Amino acid sequence: MLFLDCTHWTPALREGSFVLSMKQEMNTKQVVAVIGASGKMGSALAKTLSKGNYRILLHSSKTNAVQSLLHEIKNNYSSADIEIVEDYVEIGWEADAVILAVPYAAEKGVAEKIRSVVNQKVIISISNPLNDLYHGLLTSPGISAAEELQKQLPNTKVIKAFNTVFANDFYQPVVHDQKLDCFIAGNDEDALELVYDLVKTAGFHPILAGDLSMSRTLESMQLMLIQLTMQNNYNGSAGWKILHN
Ligand SMILES: NC(=O)c1ccc[n+]([C@@H]2O[C@H](COP(=O)([O-])OP(=O)(O)OC[C@H]3O[C@@H](n4cnc5c(N)ncnc54)[C@H](OP(=O)(O)O)[C@@H]3O)[C@@H](O)[C@H]2O)c1
Numbered sequence: 001m002l003f004l005d006c007t008h009w010t011p012a013l014r015e016g017s018f019v020l021s022m023k024q025e026m027n028t029k030q031v032v033a034v035i036g037a038s039g040k041m042g043s044a045l046a047k048t049l050s051k052g053n054y055r056i057l058l059h060s061s062k063t064n065a066v067q068s069l070l071h072e073i074k075n076n077y078s079s080a081d082i083e084i085v086e087d088y089v090e091i092g093w094e095a096d097a098v099i100l101a102v103p104y105a106a107e108k109g110v111a112e113k114i115r116s117v118v119n120q121k122v123i124i125s126i127s128n129p130l131n132d133l134y135h136g137l138l139t140s141p142g143i144s145a146a147e148e149l150q151k152q153l154p155n156t157k158v159i160k161a162f163n164t165v166f167a168n169d170f171y172q173p174v175v176h177d178q179k180l181d182c183f184i185a186g187n188d189e190d191a192l193e194l195v196y197d198l199v200k201t202a203g204f205h206p207i208l209a210g211d212l213s214m215s216r217t218l219e220s221m222q223l224m225l226i227q228l229t230m231q232n233n234y235n236g237s238a239g240w241k242i243l244h245n
Contacts, residue, residue: 029081030194033057033095033100035088035102035110038065041126041162042101044170045094045202047073050080052201057085057095088113097122097194099162102143104129104138111152119155124198125215126162128222134230137223146185159186159195160215164222165204166229168237173203180239182203183221185214207242 016042032049036042038057050056050073060066066084073080085091092098096145100107104127111123125146129138132179139145150158161184165173173180186192192208199206221240229238 002026029053029055030096031055031057032198033059033091035059035091035097035098035100035114036085037069037107038062038103039101040167042099043069044167044169045099045101045126045162046082047131048170048202049198050077050082052198054081054198054201056082057091058082058086059088059091059127092117092121095121097124097198099124099126099154100149101126103127107145107149108200109153111149115153115238118153121156122188122194123149123153123156123158123160124162124195125149125160128163128219128226130223130226134223134226137219139216139219142168142216144213144219146215146219147212150212157186157191159184159188159191160212160218161185161195161199162202163215164218164225164240166237166239167218168235169204169239170202172237173239174235175239175241178241179203179205181207181241182213183207183209183218183240185212185218187211 032054034042034046037046037060046056046058046069056068070084073082098118100110102110107127127145129145131138146158146160162182164183165180169180182199184192184195184199184206196206225238
């Protein structure tokens with residue numbers, strides 16, 4: 001059980017959290033949308049989450065690519081509850097959680113397209129706002145991509161997750177017999193719980209890192225890991241692991 005200070009929440013936020021936690025308690029299948037499903041992260045997330053007890057909705061601008069992804073997933077997991085939804089409003093409307101598996105530069109545009117239908121929903125920010133040369137962040141000091149998204153969609157529950165793992169890691173989230181850590185940051189207890197389960201389903205070891213402002217650190221951590229990966233040729237399958245007693 002997580003404990004968060006929710007004294008500053010609006011009545012609408014409290015009500016949305018209540019609906020989400022009722023759904024979690026009643027064990028109703030939760031609906032997770034992946035926007036940018038044809039991409040490296042989008043397809044990896046779609047494949048791995050299809051193994052869990054979720055209904056998965058895929059959105060992509062590439063019809064052929066997303067259809068072959070759907071085909072591959074259904075072939076591999078016959079029980080997968082998954083479909084393609086072409087309309088942003090429909091996908092946002094049906095989903096409990098929306099994963100924005102798109103580049104940082106595209107996040108605001110996509111957020112605007114779903115804005116009217118995602119009040120009280122969980123929005124998962126996986127982006128790393130890297131500049132073209134991968135030597136710095138595009139965000140201003142003192143704010144993360146996830147916090148920008150929260151400002152743009154104030155009545156949603158933005159959670160930062162999956163940005164500190166590589167798309168390649170999804171195929172084998174274990175390095176030297178250690179399950180890779182995957183950090184999660186956010187302000188809403190029920191949303192954190194939902195994302196914690198998604199991370200576990202994906203095969204990573206979830207770590208709750210703090211409130212949404214911790215996204216600044218998580219996005220900087222991945223900037224460093226990407227730079228080190230390029231310098232040391234980690235083959236894009238490196239990851240974070242906290243070793244402790
Ligand atoms: N690659 C990694 O290892 C990794 C790791 C951690 C986090 N991330 C983050 O994950 C996000 C996706 O990265 P990726 O490597 O998967 O990129 P990618 O392979 O280039 O895929 C991104 C997808 O986003 C969609 N997209 C692109 N431009 C768009 C636009 N203007 N509007 C709407 N959708 C658009 C496209 O999907 P459709 O054609 O299907 O619509 C595209 O395939 C990024 O924010 C990145 O920082 C990546």
